[in-house]
Amino acid sequence: MNGFQKLFSICLLLTGILIPSPVCANPANRQAFVRYFGEYLPANLNSCSVCHVGAHAEGAESLEDFPHNPFGNQLRLEADKLLKAERDPEIDLRLKLLSEADADNDGFSNLQEILFGTAPGDKTKFPDAKAAEKLKRLTADFTEYKSRYAWKPFKPVNRPEVPLIKDADWARNPIDQFIAAGHEQEGLQRAKEASPEILLRRVYLDLIGLNPTPAEIQDFLKEQKTNPQAYEDVVTRLLNHPAYGERWGRHWMDVWRYSDWAGYKQALRESQRHIWHWRDWIIESLNADKGYDQMLVEMLAADELKPDDWDTLRATGYLARNYHSKRDQWMDDVVKHTSQAFLGITVGCAKCHDHMYDEIEQREYYEMRAIFETYHVRTDRVEGVLDTAKNGIPRAYDKSLTAKTWLFEKGDERRPVKEEAIPPGVPTFLGGEFKVSPVSLPMVASQPARRETVKRDLLSHARKMMEQAKAKEQRVAAESELAVLEAQFAIEEMVAKGDKKSDTWKEAALNLVKLQRQSALENARWNLISATQEQQAAQQALENAEAKKKKSVITKAKLRLKKAEQQHKTAETALKKAETDSKAKLTTKYTPRKQPVYPRSSSGRRLAFARWLTDGKNPLTARVAMNHIWLRHFGQPIVPTVNEFGGNGRGPTHPALLDWLAAELVKQDWSMKEMHRLIVTSSTYRMAGTGSEENHKIDPDNKYYWKKSAMRMEGEIVRDNLIYIPGRLDPQLGGPDIDNTQAQDSVRKSIYLRHAHEKLVEFVQIFDGPSVTECYMRDMSVQPHQALAMANSRLTFQATEALTQKLLKQTSGKLDDFIQQAFLSILSRHPDVAEQKMCREFLTHASESSDIKPSTDQFQQLVTVLFNHNDFVTIR
Template sequence: MRRTEYSSLASNQSAPCQSGCRRFVRIVKAGKVGGLGRSLCAAVCVVFLCTPCVGAEKEPPASPDPPSEKQIQFFETKIRPLLADHCYECHGEESQESDLRVDTLLGMLKGGLAGPSVSPGKVDSSLLMTAVRYQDSDLRMPPEEKLSDAQIADLANWIEMGAPHPDSSTTQPVQRGSDVDLEKGRQHWAFQPAVKHAPPQIDPNAPEENPIDAFLLAGLQEQGLQRVPLADKETFIRRATFDLLGLPPTQEEITAFVEDDSPAAVRRLVDRLLASPHYGERWGRHWLDVARYADSNGVDENIAHGNAWRYRDYVIAAFNNDKPYDQFVTEQLAGDLLESGEDTSLRNERLVATGFLVLGPKFLAEQDQTKMAMDIIDEQLDTVGRSLLGLTFGCARCHTHKFDPISHHDYYGLAGIFKSTHTMDSYKTIAKWHENEIPTPAEAEHIEAHQNKVAAQEKKIADRLAEAFAQLPAVTEEKPDAKKKTAAEKEKLLPAEVQSELKTLRDALKVLQDNKPEMPSAMGVTDGTIVDTPVHLRGSHLTLGDVVPRRFPQVLTSVDQPPLPAEKSGRLEFARWLTNGQHPLTARVMVNRIWHGHFGKGLVGTVDNFGLQGDRPSHPELLDWLAIRFVEEGWSLKSMHRLIMTSDAYQASSQFNAENHQKDPGNRYYWRFDLRRLEAEAIRDSLLAVSGKLNRTAGGSMLTVKNREFLFNHTSQDKSTYVTFRRSIYIPVIRNHLYDMFKLFDYSNASILNGNRNVSTIAPQALFMMNSEWMDDVTFSLADRLLAASPDSKQRIEQLYLDAYGRQPSDNETAMALKFVTQMNDNLESQSEEEAERHAWQALCQSVVSANEFVYIR
C-alpha cells in the first residue's frame, strides 16, 4: 500500500477490513509464495490488503455477445496459455488466493476481494490490465518479470472484444448490485427524520420544568435513580464561566452572582457570559478542532499557512455574533458562490469561510499529481462527512462502506462536487493551495494607486531610453550586414550623464517594487472545471470504472435527486441540502456537539460518528427534540446554550451517591454533573489570568514567517515560537511541532478532525506543574500580586483561593497555608527577608494551582 493512497482509512474511526491482510500474512508465513506464478499471486494479494471481504460493489461487466469461432480460437491460443503459465497455480481450481479464480470465466467476472478482474469491453477498467501494464506500483503482475508487449496487447484485445470464452454461453453475466440495502439502511435511527416528542409530564402539579429536565427525569425514574442536589453558587459560576469563556471568574463576578437571590440570576449570568468576546474564543476553539485548523501544512512540506488565522478569526466572530448555524455551514462549504452584492466586507467574510475546505494537511511533494488531487478530495470528504453529518465517507473511497449504507458510487457522486472545486493553484512540487484575494475597497484603491505609480515609472524609463537612443550619433549604428546590438549594448553607448539618469530612475522603480503593498488573501476555494468523476477501483485513479453523476448519498435522499447544475460544482446545492431543516443528521450532530461541550460527553457518545458503528443515543427523544428546537429557533447556538445551562441537569452538583453509582456507574442518565478536567488551553489561560499576565488582545497572526515559507522540518529548521501571554487560541498550531504544554494536556491532533479529545493522566503533567520554568514565572507573578494587594497573610490566602478555586478557604486550609509560608520563610534564611517572603508565597501559589481543584471543574 502506498503511503497516501489509502490515507483516508487511517483517519477514519471504522477500521478497514483486515481479512485479506491476515490471509496474505498466513500465505507468506506458510512459505506458499514463491516462483513467478506465486509472485504473481503475492502481487494480487498486496492490492487487496485494505479491501473488504464483503460488501464491495462490483464493477458491472457488459453482457457479452455470443463469441465467434475465431474469437474462441484467439482465447484458446493466446489467452488461456498465458493465464495457465502465470496465474493458475495460485488462482486456479486448487488455490484461489484473495478469493480470485481466473481459470473460469465466472471467476474472472466475479473477481476476488477487490472486485472483477475483467470487465468485458472495458480494457482500462479491468484490474487485470492495470496489473500487467505495471501502472500501479503496488500491483505488478508478474512482479519479477513483466509480460511482453505482445502478451499485454493480446490481453487488451481479448477484453476489448468482450472477453470471449468457451463458457460464455453457459455463464450468466455478473450483475452489479449495490450491496447497499437502502431500505434497510434507512431504518438506522440516525437516517430517520427527527420527531418532536412532547416532553414527559413528570408532576402535573409542579412548576413548568425545562424540557431537558423533563426528558432526563423520566429516564432517572425508569432506572430508579435520584438526581443529586444543585451545585452551590460558587461552584456553578466557576463551572459556567470556564464552560463559556475558558477563564476563571473574578472575585467581583463571584460576589455579584452569590448575592443575586432572584430567580433570574442564572439566566442573567449565562447572558452576560454569552455577550463576552471571550465566548467566541472558547467555543470557536471547539469548532477549530472539528475543522482540523493549523497554521502550517505539516506532512512532507511543513510550510506556513500564513493566512489561516483569517479563518480562525472568522470562526471566533461567527460564534460571538451568534451566526445561525445553517449560514455558518453554507458559508464554509460555498461562501464563494453566495451573492453578496456590493457588500465587499460580506463577500470577503464568505471567501475566508471557505478556508474550511483547504486547511487540511497535504502531500505537497507528491509526484503523481492526479493522485494528489484525489487525496485532497478524499480529505475534504472525510472532514465534511464527519464534521457535519457524523459519517465516515472516507471509508467508501476504495469500496462500498463496510458498515454504513454508503456505496462506492455515493462516494464518487460526492467526489465529483469537490473535483469540480478549485482547491489548488498548482500540483507541481511544491504544490500551491488556492487563496482568494480579499482587499477592502480602501486597500484595493491603494494597491491600484501603487500599480499606477510603478507603471508610470516604467513608462518614464522607457520614454527616456527611446529619447536617448534617438539622439545617438549615426556613426554608432551598425552596418546593414552587421549583427544588431541589443538594447543593453546600445545603452552602454549613451553618454555617462544619461546612464546616470537612467540608473536613478531605475533605483526609484526598484524602491517602488520593493515596497509593493501585499494583496490581502485567505485560504479558500472557488468553482473549477465542472466534471463528474468515475469510480476509482480500489481507490486508485489508475483503474477507472463508471462515471458517476454528481449527487448526494442515496440513503439520505428519499426521492430521485434532480441533477446538479451543469455549470456549477454543486457545493451550494449540497450546503443547502444539508441545512434545509429536514436533513436527519445536520442539526442532530451539532446539537450533540454542543451538549458534549457542556457535559463532557454527548447524548451520542461517538460525536463524530452517527453511523452503524457509532453509539446509539442515550436519550433519543431528547436529542430529536433539541435538534428540532435548534432549527425552530433559527439555528442559534446561544439559544441552545441558554436552554442547556438553565436546566437542573446542568446545574446539578457533582456530589457522589453510592446507590446511584451502583445502578449507573457511568452516569449515563445524568443523575449528577461529571467532574471534568480543563483542556490544555483553559489550563494555560487560567494560569495567566490568575497571575495577572494574560494579554487579552484579540485576533491577528502570531507567525514569524511569511506565507508558504518553510517553518519546521524536525532537523535543521525550527522557526516556530510560542513565547506569548496571549490566549491559547492565538498560539500558532504547527503540525508535527505542537507547543509542548498543549501536547502534555491532550491537545487536538491538528492533522485530523477530532470532536472528542482524549483526557489522560500522566506523570509529566504533574511534573510540568511543579517544575517547569514557565510555571515558576507564572506563580512568581501571582505571588507578587498577593504581596502587593495586602500586608495581611490571611487576606492574601483568601484572595489566592478565590482566584484559583472560586471559593473561600476553610479555616483548616488557611491554617495550613500560614504554617507552610512560615516554614518556607524559615528555610530561606540565606536570602534577604523580602526575597525569602516572595519565594515562600511563590511556593504556596504553585502548590495551590498545581492541585486537582484548579484544573478540574465540578
Template sequence: MLDAKSQGTPAAGFRQSLKAITRLIDRMATPILPTLLVALLGSATINVPAAHADDSVAAGSGQPDAEGIRFFESKIRPVLIESCYDCHSEDEQESDLRVDTLEGMLTGGLAGASVVPGKPKSSLMLTAILYHDSDLRMPPDEKLSDSQIADVTRWIEMGAPHPDSANVKPIKRRGDIDIELGRKHWAFQPPVKVDPPRVAAASTADSGSGSQSDRSRNPIDAFILSRLEKEGLQRVAAADKATLIRRATFDLIGLPPTPAEIEAFIADDSPDAFRHVVDRLLASPHYGERWGRHWLDIARYADSNGLDENVAHGNAWRYRDYVVNALNNDKPYDEFVVEQLAGDLLDSGTDVALKNERLIATGYLVLGPKVLAEPDQAKMEMDIIDEQLDTIGRSIMGLTIGCARCHTHKFDPISHHDYYGLAGIFKSTHTMDSYKTVAKWHETAIETPEDVARREAHEQRVAAQQKLIAERVADATAKLDPAPAAETKPEEVEKLFPAETLTALKELRDELKKIQDAAPEMPMAMGVVEGTVADTSVHLRGSHLTLGDVVPRRFPEVLADDNQSPLPAEQSGRLEFARWLTSGTHPLTARVMVNRIWRGHFGKGIVTTVDNFGVQGNAPSHPELLDWLAVRFVEEGWSIKAMHRMIMLSETYQTSSTFDAHNNDVDPGNQFYWRYNLRRLEAEAIRDGLLAVSGTLDRTTGGNIMQYKTREYIFNHTSEDKSEYVTSRRSIYVPVIRNHLYDMFQLFDYTDASVLTGDRNTSTIAPQALFMMNSELIDELTFAIADRLLQIDTDLPTRINRLYLESYGRPASPEELSSATAFLSQFQTMVAKRSDKMDPQRLAWQAFCQSVVSSNEFVYLR
C-alpha cells in the first residue's frame, strides 16, 4: 500500500513501490487465466457464501461475464493493490481483513463482511472509502478519487464479479451461532425445581432468635447446609436478637430500629417473634423507599439528563414514586415489568388512576442519558434504542445484549440479527418528540378528571375575557365616524379610539394576561407511546450508514421458540416482548430477580455477576437453590415480599458474622455461607440513619423537592447552579443530578446514574473517615443528637445507653459506660477551662455522639 506514511523519504517510497509491483507480478497469473477462460467459454459458475440468518453478506450475481471480470481487473484490482494490499493481504491482515481474495472480502474481518455483492449500501468497503464513518476511513491517509469510488460502487452493484468466483465455496462467516450449543449454557435452560436435599448434620445455629430449629422447614437451609457438609464446613451460631433486628430493619427499610422496637423483640420469646418483625417491616411505607432505591439503581434513575445538555428531568420523580408505591403494594413482579415496558398498551378500562400509573411506569424506557445535541439524528435515535436494549437486557434478563449492536456477540449466543430484531421493537416506539437540537424526550399527559375540569374552567375564563375584549373593540369601532376603510389593520383602527376606551382595553388585556398566566399546570410524565411500526435493517458495525438485511421484529433465537410467531404488524411488539419475558417459562427473568433480592440481603448474589448471566458471567454458587427460588417466585405469584420473607426466615440469613478459623481456611470468601458477611451500609442508609438517630428525619413519603423545571438547564458553564441537597427528607428523594452528584453520595460509592448498577462497589478510603470527622453535616447532626439526649430527664448511664441503642442496636457494655463517663467528664472540664462562652456539657456530648456515629459499628451490619 503506497500511502502518506510511506512517502516520507525517496528510499521508503521506492521500497513500497517495489513491494507493490512484486505483489502484482505474483498475482498476474491468477487473474489472467480465468479471464481468458471466461472469454473462451462464455461463463463460469460462481459459488458465494450461503445465506444465513446471521449473514451480512448477500448472494452474488451467480455468473459473471467476461466484461465483469475485465471491469474488476482494469478498475478495481489496481485500486486494491495501490491502496489496500499493504495492510489487508497475505502478508498482513489488519483487523483480520484480507481484500486480495474474494473469500477474504466476503468473509470480512473483525468489523464484518467487507463486500456484499449487489448491495453497495450494505458493504463496509464502500462505507470506508466514502469516509461516511469517522471510525472507519480507508485508505486512512487520503480518500480515493470520486471516479475510483464510483468504480467500486458499480463493481459491487454488478455482483462483485471476480476471477476467484468459481473457487469460492460456501463459507462459515464470523459470528455464525450454533443455537443448540448456545442453549446448553446453564442460564438459557429453564429452571428446574428439585426437592431440597436431606441433611444429616446438626446445625450449630440455635433458635433463640425465633428461627426454625428443624432445617427442613425452610428449603433454603437444606440447600445451604448440604453444600456446607459437602465442603467440610460447619455453620457458625445464630446472631443474637439485637444484632438480628438491626440487620433486618436496615435491610428492609434502610433505617435503624428504635429502642422500643429492639426491647419488644428481645422480650418476645414466641417462636414467631422474628416473623412478626419481618411482617411489620414489610408493611412499612419505608420498605418501598429502601427497595425502590435498589430498583432505581438498575433503572439508571436520575433527575437530569447529563452528558452534553444537562437539562432537568423535571417529572422523573413520578417514576420514582411509582416504583416505591409498586413495591409497597407488593405489585407482582411480572406486572411490574410489563407496565414499565408496555404500560401504555395495557387496557385500563375506565380506571384513570391505573391508566396514569401505567403511563408513568414507561418512564423506565426514557430515563437514560442522551446526547441531545447530536447533529446526526439517525445516530441519536439508534444510540437511544441501544441504551434501552442494554438496560432491559442487563436489568431484566441479566444479558449484555448491547454488545451485539456492532457485531454478533463475542461470547453469548446473541447474533447481530437478534439485536436488530429487538431494536425494531423500540424503533417502532415513540421515545423522542424531536431529534432536532436540543432534542426533546416524550412526556405524556396524566390528567385526572379533576385536572381536566380545572383546565376546562380556565379555558372558559380565558375565552370569556377574550370575548369581552372583542365586544369592546367591535363596539368602539362601530362608533367611529367616519368608519375606517375595510382594509385598515386592527391596530391602526384602535389608534382612532378615544383615550378612555384605550384605557379600558388595556385593563381588560392586562386582566387577560393574568388569567392566562394563572393557567393550572397539567401533570406530565416521562414515558413512551407507540410510534411508526417498522422492521429495522442490520447496521453493519453498528453504523446507520451501512445497512444490511431487514430483520423482522423478534426475540433472540437462543431464548425463544424455534418457530416464533410474527409480532403484530400494527403494533411495536413491546407488549408481546414484555409478556414473553414474564411468561414464567423464560429461563432468565425470575432467576435474575431472585438473585437480586438475595444480593440485597447477603451483599452478594448466588450469581455474583448480578447483571450478567451470560457465558462471561460467574456460575451460581448454589445452582439448585437458585432454580428452586426462581420457580417458587413464579409459583407464589411473583411476590417480592414473599421472597423476602422466605430468605429472612431462614437460618442462613439469621446466622451470626462470627469468625471461624477452620471455615476461613477452607472457604475464605464465604462462598458457601457458613457465616453472615459483614456489610457496610450504602450512602443513603448512612445518611438516613444519621438523620433518624438525630431525630431530624422527615419521614414524608413521595413528591418532588427539585428546584428545576422540566428541561431547564442544570449547572454548567452558562447556567446558575440551583442544585439543593440541604433537606431532612430521606435520601431517595434527594435529586440525582448527573455530572453534579451530591458529594456525600459520591464519597460512599453511590451508583453511577448514567448506567445501570446492580452491584455497587464498597470502598474504604480516608476521605470517608474525614467526612465523618469534619463535615458540616456531621457537626449539625451530632449536635442535634446531643441536644435531644440532654433534653431527656434521666441519669448519665441511661443517656449513654440510649445513644448506643439508637446507633448500634444494643446497650453499652460496662466498659463502654465507664469510658464514656470518663470522656464526658474530662471533655467538659477541658472546655470550661478554655472558654466561658461555650456550653461545656453540650460540646462534650456532641464530641461523644460524633465518635459513636463515626465508628465502624454504626456504618456496618453484622
C-alpha cells in the first residue's frame, strides 16, 4: 500500500464510513460541520483532526485507532443526550449547544478557537494574547452570519416570514421583499423597470417562446397608457396560449431526459418507439395546468393510479424512456435520474458504498431500486392502428411481482449478496411515510386487446379484408373469418361476466367451434389452390429457364419449384386435417382469440413512492421544482447545483425565498401557472438589465438580482422564431417526431423534431442544445460557429426572404415604415434615431438620390443584418 492509499484509507476511517451510528463521525456530519461554519471555517480546520486523534495512523482499521479528542467526545456525548431526549442529534444543533463550552480547558470557547483557526480539542493550541480584538470581530460577524435564514434542505419546508423592507412601495409581491432585503443587506441600488418593449418581448419569449408581433407590441404600448393592469392581462393571455405548454414542456423535457427512440435498424437500445406520446402528454398537462405533484404521480405510476385511462398512461413514457437494453443499466438510470430530477439528491452515488456526503446508506440505494425492480415496458395499441410498429403508447407496467433486488457487493453486478432480498424503501433521513399496497388492475389493463376501441378496429380491419377479398374470389373464406371474430368477442363478454358453463355459453362455444372449423376448412382449400397455382408457375419458370440454358437462372428456378412443392404438400396435409376436423363431433373446446395477457395486479411500489414524493411534507420535491422554474425565468438558479441539494452541492443564494416559493407552490395546489404569474409580475422580474458600476463592484455576478440578467435564447427558440416571425410557422400541436434531418425545411416547432443519440438537430445543438443523457441545466456559451450558423443557415435565408416580401407588401416599400416594421418584427422594439438613420443610409447608399427605391436585395440584406443582431438571440 503506497502513501496515498494509506492516507485515503485513513480518511475513510476518519469520516466514519464503517460506523453507521448517527452519534459517530460520518461523511454527512463532516459536510454538515463545513456547512455550519461556511466561509468562517479556516482551511486548516477542514480536517478530520478537529474531532479525532490518530494513535496508529499507519494501520488504522477502526475508530479505536482514531479516537475522539475532547471536542469530538463532547459532540458525541451531546448526541447521546439529544437521542435520549428524542431529539434529532444534527450537527448544527450540537455545535450551537457547545459553542460556549471549552472542550480542552484552555480558556477559550470552542467557537472562539474554531473561528481563530486553533484546534478546540487540543489544549496546546489556542489563540495568542493579541487575539482578543480579532476574536471579538470574528464572533460578531459569525453571529450575524448565523442569524440569517438557516438553509435546511432535508427538513420539511416551513413557510418563512416575509421580510420587512425600507422601500415597501417597490414590492409588488413577497418575492420582491425577499430580493429587496438582499439589496439592503449588500448595499445595492436596484435597476429601474425595463422599458415596455423590452419587458413585453421578455415575457413573450419566457412564457411561449415566440416574439410578440408588431401589432401586439403597438396594442400593448397603447393599452398600458390607460390600463394599469395591461401587463398582467398579457401574462394571463400568454399563460393560456397553447405555445405555453410547448415552451415549458421543453424545459421539463430537459430535466426528465426526454429522448426519442435510439437504435440501429430494428434494434432497441434506449428509450422506446413512439415516445412522443409522452411529450404530447407533457405539453397537454402543462396547458391544462395540471399540478406538478399530479404530473409526477402519473409519470411514475399512472398504470397503478388510472390503469384504464390511456390518455393518462402516456405519462409513464417517463419510465419507458429510461429503458435500456441492459437491465442493470436501466435500473441504475431510473434510480439515479429520478432522485436527481425530483429530489435533487444523488442516490446513485450510494450504489457501491454509503454516500460520501449525505445520510444515504448503500442499502438504501437498493431499496430505491427495489421500487422499480418489478416494472417493465410494453406498447399498447392506439385507436385506429393495429400495428404497434406504426404507432402505439409506450407505457410502464409491473411485469413480475416476485422480482427480487439484491445488494451488489461494492456495486458489482457480478457479486450479488443473496442472503437477503432487499425490500422497497426510500432514504430514511428524508422522513415521510412510504407504505406499499398492491393494486388490482381491471381486465382492460391486463388484456388491452379486450378494449372496445381495439375490438372495433379488429372488426373494421376484418371487414376491409373481406371487401378486398371479393375481387379475388375469396369472399366465402373472408366472411367466415369475420364471423369467427364476432363469435369470439361474444363469448369473451360472456366469460367476463362470469358465464362459463350455462346452456347459453355452451351453445355459443359450440357455434364458435363450428365457425372456426368452417373457416379453417375454407382457408385450407384456398391455400391449396394458391399452392397449386404457385407450383404450376414454378414448373413453367423452370421449363423456360432450361430452354434458355442459363445455369444461374435454372438453379434459381429449381429452388423456387422445390419450395412450391413443399408448400403444396403442406397445404394438402392441412386440408386433410381441416376436412377431418369438420366432420368430427362438435365440442366446446374453442380456440381463444390470440392476444397479449399481462398480470392482473401491480405491486403498488411506484404509487407509494410517488405519493411519498409529492406529500407536502417531503422536504425536497417542491424546493427542487421551484429552483428549476426560477432558473428558467432568471437564467440562474437559487441553488446553483440544481440536481444536487446535498452535501456535495452548493448552498442557495436566497434560502428563505426558495423555501417561501416551495411553500407557495404547495399552497397553490402545485399550480405552475400560478407560480409563473407570481414571478413574472414581480418587480424583480420587471427590472431593466443595466445598473450602476458600484453594483458591479459589489456583486459582479448579480447573485442578488439587482438587475435582470440577459439570457441567450435556446437553440429551439432561435429556430422557431426564424420560422415564426415571417409567418411560416405551422402551429399544429403534437404528433409523431419529425426526422431531425428535416430541421432546415420543416415549419413545425423544434420540440417536435427528433431528439436522440446520433439523431440531433445540428442548428439547435450549436446554440447549446440539450444533452440526451442528462440536461438538468443547460450550458450557455458564446462560440464563433453560432454567428456562422445564423449568417449561413438555410433557415435564415428562408426567414429573410419571406419576411422581406411580407414587409414590402405591408409598407409598400416606404423606407422608414419598412425599417420600423423590421425592427418591431425581429427585435420587438422601435429603432432609435441613430439606428433609423443608419438603416436609411444602408438602404440608399448605392444611389445618389434618396428618391430612388432600393432593390429587394437591399431590403433583404437589412433584414439579414437584424436577424444576425445580438438582440435577436438575446432575452433582455
